[in-house]
Amino acid sequence: MPSKIKISSQYAVQMRGVTKKFNNKKVLSSVDIDIKKGTVHAILGENGAGKSTLMNILYGFYRADEGTIFLNGKIAEIKSPHVAIRNKIGMVYQHFMLIDKFTVMENIILGNEMVNKFGVLDLKKSRNRILEISNKYSLLVDLDAKIEDMSVAMQQRVEILKILYREVDILIFDEPTAVLSPTEIEDFISTIRGFALEGKTVIVITHKLKEIMNSSDKCTIIRSGVNVGTVNISDVDQKELAEKMVGHTVELSAKKTKFTPGNVVFKITDLCVENEKKVLALDNFSLKVRAGEILGIAGVDGNGQRELIDSIACLAKVKSGVIEICGKQIQNTNPCNVLNNGIAIIHEDREKIGLILDYTVAENSMMKNYKLKDFSKNGILKKKFIDKFAKNLINKYDIKPENCINIPARNLSGGNQQKLVIAREISSKPNLLIAVQPTRGLDVGAIEYVHRMLIKERDEGRAIILISLEMDEIMQLSDTISVIYNGCIVGNFDRKMTNEREIGFLMAGGEKNDYNLKIS
Amino acid sequence: MTTISKFLKKPVSSLFLSVFCGFVTSFIILAITGYSPFEVASSLFNGIFSRPKHIMNVVIKGMPIIFTGISVAFAFKGGLFNMGAEGQFIVGTIASLIAGSIFDLPPFFQVLVVVVFGTLAGTLLGGLTGFLKAKFGTHEVITGIMFNWIALYISNFVVSLKNFHRPNSNSTFPMKDSGFTGLRGNLGFLKDSFFSDILKTEVNVGIIVAIVVAIFVSFILNKTQKGYEICAAGLNAEAAKFAGMNVYKNTIYVMMISGGISGLAAALSITGTSPHSISILAGFENNGFNGLSVALIANNSPIGCIFSGLFFSGLIYGGKSMQSDLKTPSEIINIMMGVIVFFVAVARIFPIIVDRLLKRRQKSNG
Ligand SMILES: Nc1ncnc2c1ncn2[C@@H]1O[C@H](COP(=O)(O)OP(=O)(O)OP(=O)(O)O)[C@@H](O)[C@H]1O
Ligand SMILES: [Mg+2]
Numbered sequence: 001m002p003s004k005i006k007i008s009s010q011y012a013v014q015m016r017g018v019t020k021k022f023n024n025k026k027v028l029s030s031v032d033i034d035i036k037k038g039t040v041h042a043i044l045g046e047n048g049a050g051k052s053t054l055m056n057i058l059y060g061f062y063r064a065d066e067g068t069i070f071l072n073g074k075i076a077e078i079k080s081p082h083v084a085i086r087n088k089i090g091m092v093y094q095h096f097m098l099i100d101k102f103t104v105m106e107n108i109i110l111g112n113e114m115v116n117k118f119g120v121l122d123l124k125k126s127r128n129r130i131l132e133i134s135n136k137y138s139l140l141v142d143l144d145a146k147i148e149d150m151s152v153a154m155q156q157r158v159e160i161l162k163i164l165y166r167e168v169d170i171l172i173f174d175e176p177t178a179v180l181s182p183t184e185i186e187d188f189i190s191t192i193r194g195f196a197l198e199g200k201t202v203i204v205i206t207h208k209l210k211e212i213m214n215s216s217d218k219c220t221i222i223r224s225g226v227n228v229g230t231v232n233i234s235d236v237d238q239k240e241l242a243e244k245m246v247g248h249t250v251e252l253s254a255k256k257t258k259f260t261p262g263n264v265v266f267k268i269t270d271l272c273v274e275n276e277k278k279v280l281a282l283d284n285f286s287l288k289v290r291a292g293e294i295l296g297i298a299g300v301d302g303n304g305q306r307e308l309i310d311s312i313a314c315l316a317k318v319k320s321g322v323i324e325i326c327g328k329q330i331q332n333t334n335p336c337n338v339l340n341n342g343i344a345i346i347h348e349d350r351e352k353i354g355l356i357l358d359y360t361v362a363e364n365s366m367m368k369n370y371k372l373k374d375f376s377k378n379g380i381l382k383k384k385f386i387d388k389f390a391k392n393l394i395n396k397y398d399i400k401p402e403n404c405i406n407i408p409a410r411n412l413s414g415g416n417q418q419k420l421v422i423a424r425e426i427s428s429k430p431n432l433l434i435a436v437q438p439t440r441g442l443d444v445g446a447i448e449y450v451h452r453m454l455i456k457e458r459d460e461g462r463a464i465i466l467i468s469l470e471m472d473e474i475m476q477l478s479d480t481i482s483v484i485y486n487g488c489i490v491g492n493f494d495r496k497m498t499n500e501r502e503i504g505f506l507m508a509g510g511e512k513n514d515y516n517l518k519i520s
Numbered sequence: 521m522t523t524i525s526k527f528l529k530k531p532v533s534s535l536f537l538s539v540f541c542g543f544v545t546s547f548i549i550l551a552i553t554g555y556s557p558f559e560v561a562s563s564l565f566n567g568i569f570s571r572p573k574h575i576m577n578v579v580i581k582g583m584p585i586i587f588t589g590i591s592v593a594f595a596f597k598g599g600l601f602n603m604g605a606e607g608q609f610i611v612g613t614i615a616s617l618i619a620g621s622i623f624d625l626p627p628f629f630q631v632l633v634v635v636v637f638g639t640l641a642g643t644l645l646g647g648l649t650g651f652l653k654a655k656f657g658t659h660e661v662i663t664g665i666m667f668n669w670i671a672l673y674i675s676n677f678v679v680s681l682k683n684f685h686r687p688n689s690n691s692t693f694p695m696k697d698s699g700f701t702g703l704r705g706n707l708g709f710l711k712d713s714f715f716s717d718i719l720k721t722e723v724n725v726g727i728i729v730a731i732v733v734a735i736f737v738s739f740i741l742n743k744t745q746k747g748y749e750i751c752a753a754g755l756n757a758e759a760a761k762f763a764g765m766n767v768y769k770n771t772i773y774v775m776m777i778s779g780g781i782s783g784l785a786a787a788l789s790i791t792g793t794s795p796h797s798i799s800i801l802a803g804f805e806n807n808g809f810n811g812l813s814v815a816l817i818a819n820n821s822p823i824g825c826i827f828s829g830l831f832f833s834g835l836i837y838g839g840k841s842m843q844s845d846l847k848t849p850s851e852i853i854n855i856m857m858g859v860i861v862f863f864v865a866v867a868r869i870f871p872i873i874v875d876r877l878l879k880r881r882q883k884s885n886g
Contacts, residue, residue, distance in 0.1 A: 313762060315761065315762065334764075335761055335763070335764045335765075336764035336766065338764070339763075339764040340764075347762065352756070352758055353759050353762045354759065355756075356752055356756045356759045357755075358755045358756075359752065363748070367759075367763040368763055370745060371764075375745075376744075376745045379744050379746060380743055380744050381743055381744060381745055381748060383743075
């Protein structure tokens with residue numbers, strides 16, 4: 001939709017006629033957008049609509065084929081992120097660009113070090129400035145902690161401090177809350193509202209409608225690379241937003257069928273696992289999952305979820321305890337054995353572990369079953385079969401662009417990469433499916449589809465463990481819910497016998513009995 | 521202009537451009553030092569193409585570095601940097617010489633045994649490098665460099681052994697001639713043709729084997745299950761592990777095969793060309809190190825290594841005629857190769873530069 005708004009200094013960002021092609025395929029066609037100073041502006045759109053691309057153009061990471069960008073009413077040529085920062089634009093990617101082995105402080109000042117008159121690093125001056133900023137916006141972090149020891153939410157804080165340190169006025173976030181827990185999301189929202197009050201401009205790409213309603217002033221909707229309209233949040237509700245996004249009415253929650261559990265398929269008994277710092281991350285952890293059951297594990301990030309996954313996947317060493325699938329112990333074997341015993345894992349880190357980004361979609365799609373007879377003959381891969389297999393997954397899970405079997409997974413949009421991982425793991429028909437943040441980065445339509453698929457798998461008798469930071473997702477899908485806190489299960493519930501408040505109370509470290517006392 | 525930028529974004533075209541820039545730069549250097557670039561170019565060209573004999577010599581000299589190029593490229597696909605190709609080549613030479621001197625079998629079998637020994641030696645050394653990496657995490661570049669030196673000194677030690685050392689020389693006795701892989705005897709029919717002067721060269725089977733190996737390795741990497749695993753581990757070891765692949769074993773296998781290819785290069789080299797013996801090495805002969813450049817120029821494509829290997833050897837061989845015709849210093853050809861490799865390594869800048877120019881022009885037009 002061409003914008004009728006005049007170029008003016010009231011607007012922090014105005015883009016006109018931005019067009020971008022990748023390999024002759026238009027992913028943005030003549031997009032106009034106006035973002036007013038001092039507002040929080042959301043950008044919504046289906047997976048692969050072109051949101052990240054548009055923002056990457058604003059940040060100078062990509063160059064538009066056509067179109068102009070105006071900042072504060074003046075034309076700007078943003079050739080590179082470096083120029084963007086000079087123009088007071090900063091971006092926080094979904095995958096943080098921090099150096100794990102460096103401290104918070106070192107990460108923040110990297111590339112923008114303050115020096116004294118002798119050209120020597122002036123750490124004191126930098127430290128004071130960072131402290132000043134972090135106090136001002138209540139973004140408190142330990143400046144001397146190493147990044148690798150921090151939770152994702154804290155890392156995000158560091159990213160935000162990093163761009164604030166560079167004195168930006170326009171902050172772009174690409175799916176900032178995908179990795180945050182509900183309370184962390186609330187904090188994040190109040191932080192960005194604070195920025196807007198201060199006169200800074202915030203642009204947020206997100207799939208979470210609720211969050212848009214709570215945080216934003218306006219929302220621009222992008223559908224297949226076209227701006228289909230900007231709305232005032234005060235004029236719409238969630239359902240309208242969703243409909244505008246996909247172009248037809250949508251069902252926002254999947255229906256669940258009756259729960260008929262079978263035998264115990266998977267069992268963990270007294271599992272103890274140390275993390276890298278030799279501290280017990282899982283402490284006498286036990287759980288059981290039955291066939292046809294979705295067990296939701298609720299918990300704040302960093303309470304042992306990662307170690308749990310890594311020890312089941314045999315990527316980490318188990319100190320003591322037993323992990324058992326269909327009566328067979330698998331702890332401390334190898335990932336191949338885990339696979340052969342029918343355990344499929346939708347890993348939360350799709351870029352580093354779930355996918356090989358430089359492999360094509362077809363090559364990624366067969367990663368878990370390339371050893372099967374159908375895929376090769378005498379050690380030679382059967383290209384035709386593999387392509388057919390990949391095409392089938394692409395169609396079934398609506399992975400876009402449609403004919404993507406031979407393009408590298410790197411070139412898919414974030415949500416479509418996630419769909420590829422989900423498609424691959426579910427289609428392997430496992431005995432146990434472990435889904436960690438399965439709908440991270442998916443649009444509402446896709447979330448609904450994945451939820452339906454998970455329920456269908458459960459109805460077919462698979463055991464499913466769902467680990468999610470989304471309380472809604474846990475509540476909606478689980479048959480039973482366990483709460484993980486500090487490496488232990490602190491409560492097991494039948495879904496029907498509990499509620500969000502109780503779960504939330506335990507997640508935050510409350511005692512089960514206290515809760516009962518509190519409500520009685 | 522956009523078509524030009526598109527053209528330049530193709531890897532092949534930016535490769536040719538790099539080579540071109542390399543030549544231009546070296547000609548400038550030559551001009552500065554007082555040699556006529558045209559004379560140098562024509563001498564280089566004639567040195568390579570003027571007679572079938574010269575072309576054949578380029579092929580013969582190119583064979584070993586095509587192999588080591590493939591060896592490096594293969595390891596690279598598996599995520600490993602085979603800095604030790606040089607050492608693997610040297611141990612391959614030693615093993616071939618020992619086998620070729622001790623055994624005394626009918627020609628065909630003798631060749632077979634010598635080649636197997638050479639290949640095996642390279643395989644073992646490569647495998648050891650891989651094992652150290654897989655088991656202890658010792659970086660393959662470090663061990664590679666150390667093994668290169670160890671191999672060099674072992675080689676000099678073998679030359680000094682009484683059984684092998686040829687008195688009053690700094691080399692060993694040649695191996696038994698039943699182990700030679702020269703083809704001159706089989707090409708008698710060329711005697712009266714235009715190609716007759718090929719018979720003056722040490723034409724041998726090496727290049728044919730090199731082509732076969734290039735095709736085979738390329739097939740393994742692109743079409744087979746093993747190749748899928750190797751490249752997966754090379755691109756993202758964590759993801760490969762998670763997918764149930766044994767990355768440790770993979771590291772060892774890849775280094776074994778890579779080392780084997782370098783060893784094979786050595787075996788075919790010592791059996792194919794005189795003096796069929798080993799001399800005291802004062803320093804490295806660069807058969808392996810040149811493989812690194814060959815693989816780089818070929819962008820780690822095994823088939824590409826055939827062409828880039830020939831290109832490299834053309835420069836080396838043609839450079840000799842430059843030296844004799846024009847008395848250019850021998851360094852000049854090394855500078856030329858260095859510059860070309862440099863440009864290939866930074867080839868990515870060409871499309872960027874073109875884009876810049878394009879934008880600038882658009883601005884001045886509109
Ligand atoms: N580097 C690239 N090369 C080729 N195609 C690309 C590249 N980056 C993105 N694309 C394609 O451009 C389209 C838009 O991608 P983009 O990442 O902007 O989507 P998105 O709206 O951010 O989606 P998501 O919500 O899934 O993150 C997709 O079809 C994607 O496959
Ligand atoms: Mg995106």
